[in-house]
Amino acid sequence: MDEEHLRTLIRTIVRETLNPNLVPIGVSNHHVHLTEEDFQKLFPGQKIEMLKKLRQHADFAAKQTVDLIGPKGTIEHVRLMGPYRSHSQVEIARSENFTLGIDAPIRMSGDLDGTPSIKVRSPYAEIEIQGVIVAKRHIHMSLEDAKRFGVKLGDSMQVEVDGDGGRKTIFDDVVARPREDFVLEMHIDTDEANAANVGLGNNSFGKVIIKKKN
Amino acid sequence: MDEEHLRTLIRTIVRETLNPNLVPIGVSNHHVHLTEEDFQKLFPGQKIEMLKKLRQHADFAAKQTVDLIGPKGTIEHVRLMGPYRSHSQVEIARSENFTLGIDAPIRMSGDLDGTPSIKVRSPYAEIEIQGVIVAKRHIHMSLEDAKRFGVKLGDSMQVEVDGDGGRKTIFDDVVARPREDFVLEMHIDTDEANAANVGLGNNSFGKVIIKKKN
Numbered sequence: 001m002d003e004e005h006l007r008t009l010i011r012t013i014v015r016e017t018l019n020p021n022l023v024p025i026g027v028s029n030h031h032v033h034l035t036e037e038d039f040q041k042l043f044p045g046q047k048i049e050m051l052k053k054l055r056q057h058a059d060f061a062a063k064q065t066v067d068l069i070g071p072k073g074t075i076e077h078v079r080l081m082g083p084y085r086s087h088s089q090v091e092i093a094r095s096e097n098f099t100l101g102i103d104a105p106i107r108m109s110g111d112l113d114g115t116p117s118i119k120v121r122s123p124y125a126e127i128e129i130q131g132v133i134v135a136k137r138h139i140h141m142s143l144e145d146a147k148r149f150g151v152k153l154g155d156s157m158q159v160e161v162d163g164d165g166g167r168k169t170i171f172d173d174v175v176a177r178p179r180e181d182f183v184l185e186m187h188i189d190t191d192e193a194n195a196a197n198v199g200l201g202n203n204s205f206g207k208v209i210i211k212k213k214n
Numbered sequence: 215m216d217e218e219h220l221r222t223l224i225r226t227i228v229r230e231t232l233n234p235n236l237v238p239i240g241v242s243n244h245h246v247h248l249t250e251e252d253f254q255k256l257f258p259g260q261k262i263e264m265l266k267k268l269r270q271h272a273d274f275a276a277k278q279t280v281d282l283i284g285p286k287g288t289i290e291h292v293r294l295m296g297p298y299r300s301h302s303q304v305e306i307a308r309s310e311n312f313t314l315g316i317d318a319p320i321r322m323s324g325d326l327d328g329t330p331s332i333k334v335r336s337p338y339a340e341i342e343i344q345g346v347i348v349a350k351r352h353i354h355m356s357l358e359d360a361k362r363f364g365v366k367l368g369d370s371m372q373v374e375v376d377g378d379g380g381r382k383t384i385f386d387d388v389v390a391r392p393r394e395d396f397v398l399e400m401h402i403d404t405d406e407a408n409a410a411n412v413g414l415g416n417n418s419f420g421k422v423i424i425k426k427k428n
Contacts, residue, residue: 094408094411095309095404095408106379106380106381106411137381158384165320166319166350166387167320167351167387168386168387169383169384169385170383172374172384191309191409194308194405194406194409195308195383195405195406195408196409197308197320
């Protein structure tokens with residue numbers, strides 16, 4: 001373990017010890033997950049290239065971007081996320097439903113039954129992808145975190161977020177997503193970040209409200 | 215009192231009796247208030263014309279619109295609100311700070327010290343207006359409502375909003391604004407509406423969380 005990794009680990013442990021209910025916030029901008037097959041249609045002969053690792057170790061922001069073309073409007077330069085998925089999926093903010101002229105529902109990642117389609121355009125091709133959602137807010141967490149919070153997969157949590165002040169907000173309906181390889185992080189979208197005055201960097205924290213057992 | 219007015223009044227009383235903590239939600243899109251002097255600069259020889267009355271009886275959406283021109287981007291067709299004010303004021307959503315490339319703070323209406331300026335363009339002229347804010351969420355209410363909720367001017371309230379489901383949110387830092395001529399209505403902006411999955415019509419309700427006295 002190198003020194004930087006060690007410093008981060010110690011800081012995390014100190015923070016969890018002093019404030020066991022704090023959860024780092026990650027603000028998700030609109031993005032697209034692709035199957036390898038769809039990626040090959042859009043970027044023939046290329047490979048998905050990493051631009052930046054994300055907090056969840058398996059995931060990364062890719063160098064490639066695409067445009068989303070809805071019946072009412074277009075959103076350009078939407079970043080692809082890697083690695084490839086078993087089903088392509090487009091995630092937008094609720095406000096962007098109006099921009100694009102579609103009606104994507106609020107759903108967990110992967111829950112794509114009955115979700116709308118959209119045209120996705122690269123510099124090389126244009127394809128139709130079924131599976132546009134507005135991501136339901138959720139908390140990635142380790143199995144240890146889940147034990148600490150007293151929750152299991154799919155449980156609804158409440159998280160208080162104060163951002164940069166003036167807009168304290170308690171987000172309810174936050175879905176618990178414990179998994180062995182997950183790192184503690186609450187994902188909200190840009191609309192939710194703006195509503196709670198959360199900066200778009202990754203330096204904000206929420207406070208999990210632990211529900212007392214009846 | 216005509217029949218329609220009477221029906222509305224009775225419906226309101228029934229609702230308040232059955233659910234004394236409900237508050238109608240009004241979603242504010244970006245808009246501009248002007249002094250008569252600034253209006254005359256932008257629309258020489260015209261009068262501000264009413265398009266639609268708002269729930270607060272004194273206020274109306276005007277027929278005239280303007281464009282907001284920031285250093286990074288422009289927002290077109292931003293509606294003027296009447297009547298004239300003693301100080302011109304531009305209200306945008308926090309997300310629009312990024313679109314325009316400015317840094318308007320979260321403030322109550324009229325609290326404009328140190329707020330940024332922006333270029334405002336009509337078909338006839340372009341002027342600079344100092345006083346761009348992101349509106350702090352608040353509840354207009356009658357003096358009767360204030361008594362019922364146990365709050366006074368400037369108090370911070372909590373309101374639970376469930377919108378169309380999946381994004382239940384408790385808005386804290388909601389400022390109480392009782393005044394004799396006000397009608398009960400919580401004002402949130404488009405970012406906040408999207409975060410709580412509130413429709414952009416005027417048919418949603420929040421539930422005031424009454425704090426118990428210590």
